[in-house]
Amino acid sequence: MCVGRCSRIVGPCLLVLGTLSVIANILLLFPGGAWKYLADGHITKQAKVMPGIWGGGIIVLLVATHITAVGWRCAGCSDCGTRRNAFLSAVLSKLALLGSTACFILSGVGLTNGPLCLYNASEHGRGPTWGYPFLDTGGEVVLASADYFLYKPDTWDACLEPVGIVAWNVTLFSLLLLVSATEMVLASIQILNGCVGCLCGFCEGKQGRPTLLD
Numbered sequence: 429m430c431v432g433r434c435s436r437i438v439g440p441c442l443l444v445l446g447t448l449s450v451i452a453n454i455l456l457l458f459p460g461g462a463w464k465y466l467a468d469g470h471i472t473k474q475a476k477v478m479p480g481i482w483g484g485g486i487i488v489l490l491v492a493t494h495i496t497a498v499g500w501r502c503a504g505c506s507d508c509g510t511r512r513n514a515f516l517s518a519v520l521s522k523l524a525l526l527g528s529t530a531c532f533i534l535s536g537v538g539l540t541n542g543p544l545c546l547y548n549a550s551e552h553g554r555g556p557t558w559g560y561p562f563l564d565t566g567g568e569v570v571l572a573s574a575d576y577f578l579y580k581p582d583t584w585d586a587c588l589e590p591v592g593i594v595a596w597n598v599t600l601f602s603l604l605l606l607v608s609a610t611e612m613v614l615a616s617i618q619i620l621n622g623c624v625g626c627l628c629g630f631c632e633g634k635q636g637r638p639t640l641l642d
Contacts (some may be wrong), residue, residue: 431514431625432499438618439496442524445607445614446488449531452603453480458544459590459597461625470558470590471544474538479531487527488615491520495618511626518622520544522616528611535604542577543597545587561586 429547456475457466465471491570509511549557577583577594584594 431621431628435495435499435517435618437499437623437639438614439492439494439499441498442488442492442611442618445611446485447478448463449488449611450486452600452607453478453485456538456597456600458479459593462590463465465590470544472541472544473533474601475597477534479534480604480607483527483529483534483548484531484604484611488524488611489630491508491524491615494520495637514622514625516622517576518626519620520623521618525612525615525619528608530617532605532608532612535601535608539578539598539605541599543587543593545593546589547586548588556588 446566457471458469459465495517498517512602542560544558544560546556546558547561549555549559549561578598581595587593590596
């Protein structure tokens with residue numbers, strides 16, 4: 429596949445994935461569509477860090493814009509891409525790879541730790557309290573089934589508020605994992621594609637002219 433053609437595929441795909449990442453992270457900040465939990469600070473830590481906005485979102489979107497522009501320049505809309513553009517594309521793709529990797533890691537932590545929610549801690553001498561009922565703290569889990577909560581939806585009602593927060597977090601963090609993993613693959617492909625373009629030039633021509641300008 430030609431370098432320019434590959435860029436025209438990878439770029440738009442990253443644009444879509446980056447947009448999905450931003451949307452998913454924004455939804456994590458508003459459990460059930462309610463804003464009061466964000467105002468009160470009752471939001472899962474990994475959601476407040478917003479890896480889907482800056483990591484899998486803004487960084488990837490900026491890189492995807494450049495990749496797409498380089499790809500379409502080589503389609504004949506204007507002067508074709510050069511070795512410098514290919515090199516810059518490879519460098520920026522590394523940033524996208526780092527951002528999506530950070531998003532993947534933080535989303536995985538958010539998924540496995542479970543959400544911040546209001547739960548009944550009467551077994552520990554306390555009433556309803558805000559915390560992480562599925563998180564292993566100090567070697568002891570708050571709930572006996574915490575190690576398996578992802579596979580036992582019947583335990584998710586341990587969270588009293590926000591309503592349905594476990595399913596909300598599991599769905600959106602899983603989406604972020606899927607999106608960021610795909611971004612990592614595409615960014616890696618574009619790094620290789622950019623290196624090929626830097627070394628060999630672009631293989632598409634414009635009106636039969638050579639496309640390698642540098």
